[in-house]
Amino acid sequence: MxxxxxxxxxxxxxxxxxxxxxxxxxxxxxxxxxxxxxxxxxxxxxxxxxxxxxxxxxxxxxxxxxxxxxxxxxxxxxxxxxxxxxxxxxxxxxxxxxxxxxxxxxxxxxxxxxxxxxxxxxxAMYGAGKGYKDVLGITVGTGIASAMVNSGKLFYGFRNMSGELGHIVMEGLTDPCPCGLQGCLETFASASGMVRHTKKALRNGEASILSEWYPGERLEELTAADLSRAYDQGDSFARSIMNKAGTLLGRALSYAVPLVSPELIIVGGGGALAGDRLLTPLKQELYSRILPDYRERLNVVTALNNxxxxxxxxxxxxxxxxxxxxx
Amino acid sequence: MxxxxxxxxxxxxxxxxxxxxxxxxxxxxxxxxxxxxxxxxxxxxxxxxxxxxxxxxxxxxxxxxxxxxxxxxxxxxxxxxxxxxxxxxxxxxxxxxxxxxxxxxxxxxxxxxxxxxxxxxxxAMYGAGKGYKDVLGITVGTGIASAMVNSGKLFYGFRNMSGELGHIVMEGLTDPCPCGLQGCLETFASASGMVRHTKKALRNGEASILSEWYPGERLEELTAADLSRAYDQGDSFARSIMNKAGTLLGRALSYAVPLVSPELIIVGGGGALAGDRLLTPLKQELYSRILPDYRERLNVVTALNNxxxxxxxxxxxxxxxxxxxxx
Structure with a gap:
């Protein structure tokens, strides 16, 4: 064989x-x-x-x-x-x-x-993008990155350096990023960004079921999966964090769509496990900020074979x- | 022949x-x-x-x-x-x-x-981009649009609908756009956007040499070229309009660069005539918002054979x- x-x-x-x-x-x-x-x-x-x-x-x-x-x-x-x-x-x-x-x-x-x-x-070729011609994929994990496949060909750009969607500087974000910039998308909307912001808010006394699960020093053990669990129990703080992350992802993608016109956006990496908790605010923000011609035809899905x-x-x-x- | x-x-x-x-x-x-x-x-x-x-x-x-x-x-x-x-x-x-x-x-x-x-x-092939492999071009005129050439090939996207850089919705802009969205880049940073904002401000009593050149009803005759003329005479209102337009263009381009990694950005169309009046604030904003690896290698120029x-x-x-x- x-x-x-x-x-x-x-x-x-x-x-x-x-x-x-x-x-x-x-x-x-x-x-x-x-x-x-x-x-x-x-x-x-x-x-x-x-x-x-x-x-x-x-x-x-x-x-x-x-x-x-x-x-x-x-x-x-x-x-x-x-x-x-x-x-x-x-x-x-x-x-x-x-x-x-x-x-x-x-x-x-x-x-x-x-x-x-x-x-x-x-x-793009064998998963959620099968049958689509112009696919933009993003991975949401420790960081955030992107790649494009057009008619079966990967896009590279100068020095193969395309795909750094996580380092778009977003209005309203101010955290320093290890890359040297301030307010990069991934400082909040990545899995580790959400966790870091969660820990910081809980330390400052934010009310959340997460404080009961991880009291005191144990807070360090909190992961992105815990945010999804708290979200499902109706925890309003966990919901606000994931809504904000999804909204930021949607806004960053609204900058990408007019430039490159994807037919399908695939959200993969650990962030795909959050499913509609991220995708619902993501789509709401994205669709409210792109031309009707894009809005009517663009799909956003999580990865199929993550x-x-x-x-x-x-x-x-x-x-x-x-x-x-x-x- | x-x-x-x-x-x-x-x-x-x-x-x-x-x-x-x-x-x-x-x-x-x-x-x-x-x-x-x-x-x-x-x-x-x-x-x-x-x-x-x-x-x-x-x-x-x-x-x-x-x-x-x-x-x-x-x-x-x-x-x-x-x-x-x-x-x-x-x-x-x-x-x-x-x-x-x-x-x-x-x-x-x-x-x-x-x-x-x-x-x-x-x-890209016969003008300012000769010898460059990955070129992003934008035209600044009545509207704003973009196109990419990578290794001599034009980029199209789904339904050939890539290149609508002018319809990125920018934070802080609120004007309705004929496309149906609000706050699109071209509502301010295009030649006609700058002219419209100029006329509105002058009607509201903004101090500028432009009011002397185009008093009363004659204001309708004002064009983007007049903004450059007033800029060169040190008119602070004209400078603020062109600085803001250049800054917005730079910010929109800072969203594009991490995604597609161009080696060269060419600014063309009527806006190219504004030269450094637009390019200086554009570059300042752009370079302050992109990774050092891009900043060190990316050039921004006006079109050569406009x-x-x-x-x-x-x-x-x-x-x-x-x-x-x-x-």
Whole structure:
């Protein structure tokens, strides 16, 4: 059986999957990244996970399994043409020639790209965006990022630096952002932004069921999932935080829509788990601020294969690149 | 000599030029559009202008002149693939099969697109953007619009509806826009927006040299060029209007840059004539709101061939389309 390997490399875990040419994940394994052991260790782990997945699936299915090419989604700035991971803060990588190293180790064609691009590519082509031509995807997690797929092609921009939607400076936000700016969208509307604002308000005596769940020092344990739980119990503070985050996301997207005219917006990452708690205020703000011609035709949905899109996207990205290279 | 015809169709005038394959305009004629005579009359005028330009240049140069293909930039929503002018308010056109009509009349390959796209294509490829890979162009005139060229390809988006930068709703603006929204960027930062706000303030007794130039009823004659004149004489009201418009443009562009990462922003249209009067506050606002990685590498300039870019762009757009069709 011929498959593509898709690898999603995060600061915490690496997920490696085998994907059929039609985009189905048939086998998947997950390991801790252990980035502190250095780039060589992480690259070797990626390579051995691809081999292990292929051997594991062959043993399990009883079918000979041939990996045609591997696609790797990496965090940070990636140069897919040169095959170099330019900068990944949470891995501690800088100008790492990842493709050269992995190809000589694996004896396979290897393609790399930014993990948000490969994720959005997976969702756009094989997930919620299947059948749509112009897709804008955003991921809401620790940070906020975006990517576009138009007629099956990822958009890059100068130095592959498109997609930093989280660093749009929003009126009314004033928190400093680690990037050096003040009031970036992700300082409030990301999962970590919402949690930080929640903790700050609770420390200042804001009334919320969350203070009962996490009294005193235990407040540090609060996560974005707790906000959704409190929201569902009717907690008005949790609702105000999620409404504000959704509204800010909708407003930022209202700046994007006239510029690039997407047919579909996919909200993915951890934020997708919040579902309509974020999407309802997001859509309300977005639709109130865009031309009727957009409003009538634009859909906004959460990711369909949120867990697998990174793997599927990386593998199918490698398939597209590999097929183009064979032409 | 082989040339391409480039035609820029506006609500007031039609400009038709002959352009060499390397992008030089060798002959140009201009006629009133007379849109009120109807689409058939305007299409016939376009066709006869192309023939007239070819004959005129042949007589003038003594060289046989062969038009290989014609490109037409049309206002409003255009479907370049179907060759149909979907909607052009200022021409009164709706779903006009312009390409079919012109091709059968001229016996030439004809290509159409939105006029802002053909203009930005001309500037990106043969004007201020020559040598740049990722260009975002905006036109500041009666309205504000945008277009992108990436690696020599125009960006379209769903239903070719990208590029409505003028209809981003800006915080702090409240004027109703004819589009149905309130506070669109172009309600203030376009040439006509600046003029409208100027007239309103002067009627309310604002102190400005403009009141001396245009006393009483004559205020209606005031144009955007007068604002530049008053600015140059140190008029603080004119400066405040242009500073605010430039700042708003810079802010809107700060929403676009993280999303699409242009290498160069070109400001064209009538607004380009204001030069640094708009560009200085624009850049100040823009650069203060984008990531250092963008700030260090992004240039903002006015259009180089502001008058000719529409004609050059339409002709060279036709050349690109025609050469692709021949592959």
């Amino acid at each position: 011929e498959v593509y390997a898709g690898v999603d490399v995060g600061g915490t875990n690496i997920v490696c999957g085998l994907v059929t040419p039609s985009g189905d994940v048939v086998h998947q394994i997950k390991r801790a990244t252990e980035a502190s052991k250095g780039p060589d260790s992480v690259l070797e782990k990626i390579a051995s996970m691809i081999e292990e997945a292929a051997a594991g699936y062959a043993a399990h299915s009883g079918e000979e399994t041939s990996v045609i090419a591997a696609g790797i989604g990496l965090p940070g700035f990636v140069d897919p043409e040169e095959g170099i991971a330019r900068f990944a803060g949470n891995l501690g990588w800088r100008n790492l020639p990842a493709v050269e190293r992995l190809e000589s180790r694996l004896n396979l064609p290897v393609y790399i790209d930014n993990d948000v691009r490969t994720y959005v590519y997976g969702e 867990d697998d899109a990174g793997v599927t996207g990386s593998a199918m990205y490698a398939k597209q690149k590999h097929e183009n290279a064979m032409l | 082989e040339v391409y015809a480039g035609v820029d169709v506006g609500g007031t005038n039609i400009v038709c030029g002959l352009v060499t394959p390397s992008g030089d305009v060798v002959h140009q004629i201009k006629r009133a559009t007379e849109a009120s005579k109807g689409p058939d009359s305007v299409l016939e005028k376009i066709a006869s202008m192309i023939e007239e330009a070819a004959a005129g240049y042949a007589a003038h140069s003594g060289e046989e002149t062969s038009v290989i293909a014609a490109g037409i930039g049309l206002p409003g929503f255009v479907d370049p693939e179907e060759g149909i002018a979907r909607f052009a308010g200022n021409l009164g056109w709706r779903n006009l099969p312009a390409v079919e009509r012109l091709e059968s009349r001229l016996n030439l390959p004809v290509y159409i697109d939105n006029d802002v796209r053909t203009y930005v294509y001309g500037e 008058d000719d870019a529409g004609v050059t762009g339409s002709a060279m757009y036709a050349k690109q389309k025609h050469e692709n069709a021949m592959l």
